[in-house]
Amino acid sequence: MTQAAGTIDTGIASSRASLPSPPNYWSYSSLKEVEACPRRYALARATYPDLWDGRGYPSLPSTPALFGDVVHGALEVVVKALAEAGVESPQAVEATMVLRDLGGLTSVVEEMVTKKLAPLEGNPRLDLDRRRRIARELRAQTPDARVQVQTYLSRTVFAPRPTGSSSMRDGSAAARGGASARRALGEGSHAEAVLVAEELRLLGRIDLLTIAGESVDIADYKTGVEAPGHHEQLRLYALLWDADRQSNPARLATASLTAAYRDHDVDVPVPSSEDLDALRVSLSAQIERADAELRLGVPTPLPSPANCEWCAVRHLCAAYWEGVTRELTAIGDGEWFDYEGRIGKQNGQRSWWVVDPETGIDQLLLRTTSSTPPFAPGDHVRLLGLRYELDPEAHTPVALLTASSEVFQVVSS
Ligand code: SF4
Structure with missing residues (x-):
């Protein structure tokens, strides 16, 4: 990881980062974030002009997190309208009229689903299949979101x-x-x-x-x-x-x-x-x-299992990869893990060797769900979210690159 004033070359393709300055105002969540790991705060909020023109590093949204955002967002819309109308209770006749003016609760929730899905369109971390899967899952949960909004509303006192x-x-x-x-x-x-x-x-x-x-x-x-x-x-x-x-x-x-x-x-x-x-x-x-x-110049990294396991920018963090083991014998069947290595020769239609970048020795047999994976022999890669597969016939550890795994090209160390 190299740096000029206010920037980091993370060593990952298209991920030169312009780091954020202290904000004009701090919030509870931003203070908690920077306290937990200053490096994560900075990498997540930096700008990446070679990657996209969005704000921060593109997130990897999950359907449960988006569902929570939809419920909270729809609740905000309704509570705000009821508060501005000066209603005394969500059960009052005036509240029914406010909801009708909003187009009804279902419509508020549906609009919020659309609003939360919109940013996924330009997210370079999501391929079309993943975007479609998230959209399908989230839309299917619209009735549940509506019920949840109603439940919160029923207890709200105005x-x-x-x-x-x-x-x-x-x-x-x-x-x-x-x-x-x-x-x-x-x-x-x-x-x-x-x-x-x-x-x-x-x-x-x-x-x-x-x-x-x-x-x-x-x-x-x-x-x-x-x-x-x-x-x-x-x-x-x-x-x-x-x-x-x-x-x-x-x-x-x-x-x-x-x-x-x-x-x-x-x-x-x-x-x-x-x-x-x-x-x-x-x-x-x-x-x-x-x-x-x-x-x-570059905020401090605070690597720990609790901090790093779900860190959305860990592929950009040298401190994290210093602690990632290439020794895979301790990983159990079905466990998820990250791995850094160089793609070696192809083994079968959907399997490749991954070799130690320094010694060139085969370390891992990587199986894929696609015959056209996002890498080529010789690529130095960081692989996030591999699933370990126990194969008694294989002489080296075997892992699966699943639909939710990610591959990042290392261009400099
Ligand atoms: S991987 Fe760990 S140390 Fe690195 S930025 Fe994320 S939380 Fe911080």
Whole structure:
């Protein structure tokens, strides 16, 4: 991996990376990401002009992750419309009219499916078969997504807005315009409210913030399983609400924090003012560390099994490949693994030898599902997601390049 100021040559074909600078504002998720592995944060958010003109490294989407995005996205659309209409409850007659104006819940979910599938079109990591498979699977789950959105909605509590209040005076304008477009949030429910702690350069987008008199409730929709990080995130939202003088000029205190899961809500204890002070200090230090990492030539890699196993940019990370073993005897039948080697001679119609790039000795017999795989003899490759196959008749380890495996050409080390 070589570097010029602000760039990395990752050694993988078409993957020269222009690294990101520290952002104007940090968010909870970006801080967590950079803390877990600064190198991953930088590689995932760098630009790759030789690969595509999209933002960051192309992701490898999975149907379950996209399903969660569809549910969350559709919920956002509906909750925002209901909040702006000032309805008191999703069961109210006015709510039915709002949903009808949106074209109905099924239509909202279908539109969200289309919206989430659209970026897959230009993704250089997905071939046509994979794109079609994901699209088919996601569309088949539209009824389930609709049921999930309904379940979340049925438990959502809104507060009506005073008659004559304008939605443009609240966080919905901020949701469209970002940190600079914020205004004081008034009585009522506010979807996608953007809150900012200017002195920390910290920003959060709250799924639903409800003000009823002096009482302020913050709710965040979670489409995955419960995790301690969700509590941490909600406590950070309480800090943002406390610190945001534009959205909260009266400095109203947070009354409740709710992590809303598919079939239940979890109340998160509201931090005291002492807790908020301590949180402010620790976040300030965390942001300082994160800024310092991104100002380094190349941010630090933190390889570990937990970090690297699902890292979407591990093929670009030299630190990861230093630890990947070429010794395959410890891998069991059916296990998934990554491997770096040079493609040797063809063995059969759908099998190739993979040799050690330094010694040239056969290491692995690679079987493929296609007779025209994306490599040629002599190529130095990084292979992601191979499946080990126990073959008592073979004298060397055997692996299968499946439809979900990936092949990356190494052009320099
Ligand atoms: S492979 Fe591991 S060390 Fe490398 S960027 Fe990914 S998480 Fe970080």
